[in-house]
Amino acid sequence: MPLTPRTVAPRARITPSRRRKAAALLACAVSVCLLAASAPAAPLGVGDRLFPYLGNPGYDVASYDLAFTYPGTNSKPLQAVTTIDAWTTTSLDHVNLDFAHGKVDSVEVDGEPAAFTSAGEDLVVTPEGSLPEGSWMRITVRHTSDPVSAADRDGGWIRTADGLAMANQADVAHLVFPCNDHPSDKAMFTIRVTAPKGYTAVANGLPTGVDRAGRATTWTYRTQHPMATELAQVSIGRSTVLRRSGPHGLPVRDVVPTKDRALLEPWLKKTPDQIVWMEGKVGPYPFETYGLLMADADTGFELETQTLSLFERDLFTEPGFPKWYVESIMVHELAHQWFGNSVSPRTWSDLWLNEGHATWYEALYAEEKADRPVEARMKAAYSASDRWRAAGGPPAAPKAPDPGQKISIFRPNVYDGAALVLYALRQEIGRPAFERLERAWVNRHQDGVASTADFVELAEEVSGRELGGFFEGWLYGAKTPPMPGHPDWKSAAPRSAAVK
Known part of the structure; x- marks a missing residue:
């Protein structure tokens, strides 16, 4: 996925764990100026089982234009303008946007001033007239975008030693922009992004312009493929951008603290070969560029932001992490560019498709490059699987996030627990069919969204078999089914059950 847990003891077997504090910032109220309210405002959502108020019905966004002005310190709000172009899918008297943790100065709809107010974590916009179904609308919001404090580093703008970076997964992009x-x-x-002299700004996609005016510089980037809001990335810091070529002439750019350029280069030069390895497994890299953003920050995770994955600098400089482990984590975030970014989850309950696949290719890379057998890792995962299911739910029906900790859906059941499902599927349908399925999945749903039901349907199509019963147990069962080909594998009972 997005937020990849790191092991506390790097020499131990890789199992998901977290080092992050509670998401206190998500309890912050939306700070907006009330211009008018012609009708009661209420927070809406698209009905996601895990995040009921996330997203909004009634429109389909075509594009975002985000403009940030960095004040030269990461402790003060950025001035920002967000422009949203969208199609209405129903007639709308009000338009709900997800937005919190910022102050709204004004809103326009199609160039005309619009009233606005807040409701929960929604910004509710009331245009002068209703918007008919099928109409094109442009919403422009002038607002602040506030970095989180050092104690509240669960997401949104992350403070680095020399600036800012973004970490918007899963329910956090609206802390940065509407x-x-x-x-x-x-x-x-x-x-x-506009920043003072001495700073460099990098974002998703490819650069389209650098404009200098006085002591400030504005960098502009555009994506060439659609992107989910939780995958947006902006880096602002005293950074150096390193460039190299990947397979087929793919532009590879890395963003590093200037002082660490030589120190990090031995790791960064591995990326092109890792892309070649992934292409050999699932097909062509799906985007216009790739690279690593090395942040001098203590986040406790790595994040697969689209075309520019976020990594903690210390992952590469801490001598306690084995080389094979670091490289496999690099591949985990790279694999997400196919699984989770190009093919995005239709709902957050489909998260296992992101994290299970990224963990699978992380493990496969470690097997092929460092002699760390996948079977041994999967046997260990099988042993823990019932405990994971009891604690976090089955892979495709994860339990709701813990109160006040919205990112707690990222539990072991959707990492190694979901990779275990893929291993079981390979055992069930055979390696050739499984490998055809993986390629067909990222090809058929490239640049789109897909669900667990879509994966099951394609698995049956590719294998020529009915797999409903297989997937029902592996994806939704409270207990882990027997492993095909390994009837001797056992899963330890959850602690609560073991004492009965």
Whole structure:
């Protein structure tokens, strides 16, 4: 997925764990100026089982234009303008946007001033007239975009040693900019960042312009493929951008603290070969560029932001992490560019498709490059699987996030627990059919969204077999089914059951 847990003890077997504090920032109220309210405002959502108020019905976003002005310190709000172009899918008297943790100065709809107010974590916009179904609308919001404090680093703007970076997964992009904050509504992005002299700004996609005016510089980037809001990335810092070529001339650019350029280069130069390895497994890289953003920050996770994955600098500089482990985590985030980014989840309950696949290719890379057998890792996962299911739910029906910790859906059941499902599927239908399925999945749903039901349907199509019973147990069962080909594998009972 997005937020990849790191092991606390790097020499131990890789199992998902977290080092992050509670998401206190998500309890912050929306700070907006009330211009008018002609009718009661209420927060809406697209009905996601895990995040009921995330996203908004009634429109489909085509593009975002984000403009941020960095004040030269990461402790003060950025001035921002967000422009959203969208089609209405029903007649709308009000338009709900997800937005929190910022102050709204004004809103326009199609160039005309619009009233606005807040409701929960929604910004509710009331245009002068209703918007008919099938109409094109442009919403422009002038607002602040506030970095989180050091204690509240669960997401949104992350403070680095020399600036800022973004970490918007899963329910956090709306802490940075107004949006339809659900992965089912992907859109094109243009991102403009203005910063004082001495800073460098990098964002998703390819650069389209650098404009200098006095002591400030504005960088502009555009995506060439649609992107979910939770995958947006902006880096602002005293950074150096390193460029190299990947397979087929793919532009590879890395963003590193200037002082660490030589220190990090031995790791960064591995990326082109890792892309070649992934292409050999699932097909062509799906985007216009790729690279690593090395943040001098303590986040506790790595994040697969589209075309520019976020990594903690210390992952590469801490001598306790084995080389094979670091490389496999690099591949985990790279694999997400296919699984989770190009093919995004239709709902957050489909998260296992992101994290299970990224964990699967992380493990496969470690097997092929470092002699760390997949079977041994999967046997260990099988042993823990019943405990994971009891704690977090089955892979395709994860339990709701813990109160006040919206990112707690990222539990072991959707990492190694979901990779275990893929291993079982390979055992069930055979390696050739499984490998055809993987290629067909990312090809058929490229640049789109897909669900667990879509994966099951394609698996049956590719294998020529009815797999409903197989998937029912592996994806939704409270207990882990027997492993095909390994009837001797056992899963330890959850602690609560073991004492009965």
